[in-house]
Amino acid sequence: MAGGATTPALVSAISNAGALGFIAAAYLTPEQILEEARSVRARTMRPFGINLFAPVPSTPASDNVQPALEALAPYHAELGLAEPAIPSRVIQDFDAQVAAAAESGAAVFSFTFGLLPEAAMRAVRSRGMLVAGTATTVDEAVALEQSGVDAVIAQGSEAGAHRGTFGAASFEAALIGTMALVPQVVDAIRLPVIASGGIMDGRGIAAASALGAAAVQMGTAFLLADESGIPAGYKSAIASARETDTRVTRAFSGRAARGIANRFMDEVEARGPGANLGYPVQNALTRTLRGEAAKQNRPAFLSLWAGQGLRLARRAPAEALVRRLVAETDAACRRLAEPEPAAGG
DSSP states (O other): OTTTTSOHHHHHHHHHTTSOOEEEOTTOOHHHHHHHHHHHHHHOSSOOEEEEEOOOOOOOSOSOOHHHHHHHHHHHHHTTOOOOOOOSOOSOOHHHHHHHHHHTTOSEEEEESSOOOHHHHHHHHTTTOEEEEEESSHHHHHHHHHHTOSEEEEEOTTOOEEOOOOSSSOTTTTOOOHHHHHHHHHHHOSSOEEEESSOOSHHHHHHHHHTTOSEEEOSGGGTTBTTOOSOHHHHHHHHHOOTTSEEEEOTTTSSOEEEEOOHHHHHHHHTOGGGOOOTTHHHHHTHHHHHHHHHTTOGGGSOOBOOTTGGGOOOBOHHHHHHHHHHHHHHHHHHHHSOOOOSOO
16 A cells, blocks of 8 residues: 555544554655654544565576666656666665654554564654564564564465565465465464554455454455545556456566556566566666556556455545445444354255
């Protein structure tokens, strides 16, 4: 959801409806984090959360940047941009982001991509924030529990956007479906488990609860909300896509992430690994292109992050979506609780 989807209007509407809205702050400067949080607090008295990417070492796929620059050049020209270049800053100052998050007034701090540094944990704990980390395997969940988090987000392979994988398993090996991952994590740790990935309606929430999850995390389900900040072309792509239209790619950021396949993804992947500088450099390199594509509403050049449940996405105000999810969950739980009809006549 990072990159503009979680507007203050979306976050506050979700919280006002009784769920917990999150500011996806990974790409925000500390000043932007504080401004977003102020805007949320002006709209709601309810708790809200904030999410960051844990710091990870750069993983360049190639020492030669020229193939990556040549791969982007035609798209820059098509959108009327200058020649692509590696920006001077490829990632935000994580410590400064954490300091801003601690001052934001958020009740929950969540993170993905690894374990939280001890100094960051102390900073958010000092403000009484609950802390949740993301796991894609049981081993990662155990490591998070040992690090002192309050809850673990079990991210199934169906989930949209970046994979949270950080342990010994490869991204490919850690593509474990939500239905398989959640109960194994529940059995392995003593912390509350939050199910994430492919959960789009009340049936999915009820199913996650049956698997032992204490809560669910939903992203794609809110991308078509009226208050979502994604471009109109992005919303149209989700509304018209099928469950077979997403795949995991490194083309945009250099890190594995699930999104709707488009021209940029297809063509850059076809060039091979030499055209990808790895995360976070590739992410920084494509940022200008993605920003301009959003302004021009050109989804062919956007990272259309979305999960596999996108056929179930609905256009509506966020508050109405939350109310509908609650009603659907209640209905699904009642159906499960009803005794089966007696056999025979």
